[in-house]
Amino acid sequence: MPLKTPFRQYLGQLQLAGASVPPGLQDLLVSLTNTCVTLSDEVAQGALIGILGSAGTGNVQGEVQQKLDVIANDLLIAGVQSCQSLAGIASEEIEDPLPVGKGVGDYLLLFDPLDGSSNIDVNVSIGTIFSILKKPNPNAPLTTADFLQAGRTQVAAGYVVYGPQTTLAISLGEGVDLFTLDAVSGEFLLIKQGVQISESTREFAINMSNMRHWAAPVKRYVDECLAGSGGVRQKDFNMRWIASMVADVHRVLSRGGVFMYPWDQRDPKKPGKLRLMYEANPMGFLVEQAGGAVINGVDTILDLQPQGLHERVSVMLGSKEEVNLLRQYHAAT
Ligand code: AHM
Ligand code: MG
Numbered sequence: 001m002p003l004k005t006p007f008r009q010y011l012g013q014l015q016l017a018g019a020s021v022p023p024g025l026q027d028l029l030v031s032l033t034n035t036c037v038t039l040s041d042e043v044a045q046g047a048l049i050g051i052l053g054s055a056g057t058g059n060v061q062g063e064v065q066q067k068l069d070v071i072a073n074d075l076l077i078a079g080v081q082s083c084q085s086l087a088g089i090a091s092e093e094i095e096d097p098l099p100v101g102k103g104v105g106d107y108l109l110l111f112d113p114l115d116g117s118s119n120i121d122v123n124v125s126i127g128t129i130f131s132i133l134k135k136p137n138p139n140a141p142l143t144t145a146d147f148l149q150a151g152r153t154q155v156a157a158g159y160v161v162y163g164p165q166t167t168l169a170i171s172l173g174e175g176v177d178l179f180t181l182d183a184v185s186g187e188f189l190l191i192k193q194g195v196q197i198s199e200s201t202r203e204f205a206i207n208m209s210n211m212r213h214w215a216a217p218v219k220r221y222v223d224e225c226l227a228g229s230g231g232v233r234q235k236d237f238n239m240r241w242i243a244s245m246v247a248d249v250h251r252v253l254s255r256g257g258v259f260m261y262p263w264d265q266r267d268p269k270k271p272g273k274l275r276l277m278y279e280a281n282p283m284g285f286l287v288e289q290a291g292g293a294v295i296n297g298v299d300t301i302l303d304l305q306p307q308g309l310h311e312r313v314s315v316m317l318g319s320k321e322e323v324n325l326l327r328q329y330h331a332a333t
Pocket of ligand 1: 112115116118246261
């Protein structure tokens with residue numbers, strides 16, 4: 001497809017080329033991404049329109065909400081209300097799923113409306129992560145159980161990163177394609193098709209301040225990276241940690257690398273920080289579609305059967321060689 005094809009035309013052309021992108025899914029994706037364009041404009045204005053700072057409220061996870069967490073959540077919910085094909089929404093910011101209309105339709109939408117909340121007020125890249133599932137029984141009343149499907153069943157997943165450019169990454173199950181928001185037309189234009197994550201890398205991403213709390217296999221892996229060319233890995237590694245998963249995963253898609261937010265002993269009962277349904281599954285779908293791998297240490301994340309909407313999970317994703325090594329170290333303990 002020609003570069004700079006607008007997102008709406010891209011979806012139509014994929015359908016013509018034989019991909020499964022029915023009009024109802026196209027409508028949902030266009031409404032969703034149009035809302036992200038509005039959100040991108042608001043993010044860019046920041047303090048000028050009074051959207052920075054704490055909202056003074058807590059979310060379902062007991063985390064302090066930023067104003068932009070609430071604004072993004074409300075905008076996204078409102079932005080997809082007219083989609084006839086959409087039966088319900090689940091958001092990181094709300095406890096129970098919301099039916100759309102009568103709660104019937106072919107699709108379910110899940111999102112982390114504003115990922116990287118700690119970076120909002122310091123003008124560092126943040127984003128929106130989304131996942132689309134088929135509703136198991138489109139005409140039955142909406143239930144929470146409808147959403148509890150393994151990540152592998154996603155029909156589409158993606159993110160929009162609000163950074164130096166606003167970039168959309170999406171997969172409909174046939175590779176990963178990238179778009180950049182054109183400020184003039186207000187449309188996402190295709191910039192790259194078939195993104196591939198290199199199998200090997202010299203770059204890892206993890207919050208090192210948690211090192212003393214890590215499990216032994218993660219500590220072993222990072223220690224070996226740090227040992228560099230004089231150690232068993234026989235090569236020097238670089239480290240990055242943006243603390244916005246969208247931006248860290250975008251870097252992994254762009255130039256390879258491994259991203260980890262593993263379980264740690266700060267709160268042993270918590271299986272991790274990141275959320276399975278709103279972060280690990282959609283990002284895992286993109287990473288696998290780009291030739292990378294995603295695990296919780298032992299298991300492939302996209303095969304996990306979710307137990308709850310707001311479930312947390314240990315996440316290690318990116319270049320295959322590194323993720324396979326992490327899997328091997330976990331299996332050995
Ligand atoms: P959020 O969805 O509330 O913003 O939390 C998720 C974020 C991820 O984007 C990022 O990888 C992680 O939290 C950073 O956590 P930490 O501040 O512990 O490094
Ligand atoms: Mg998040």
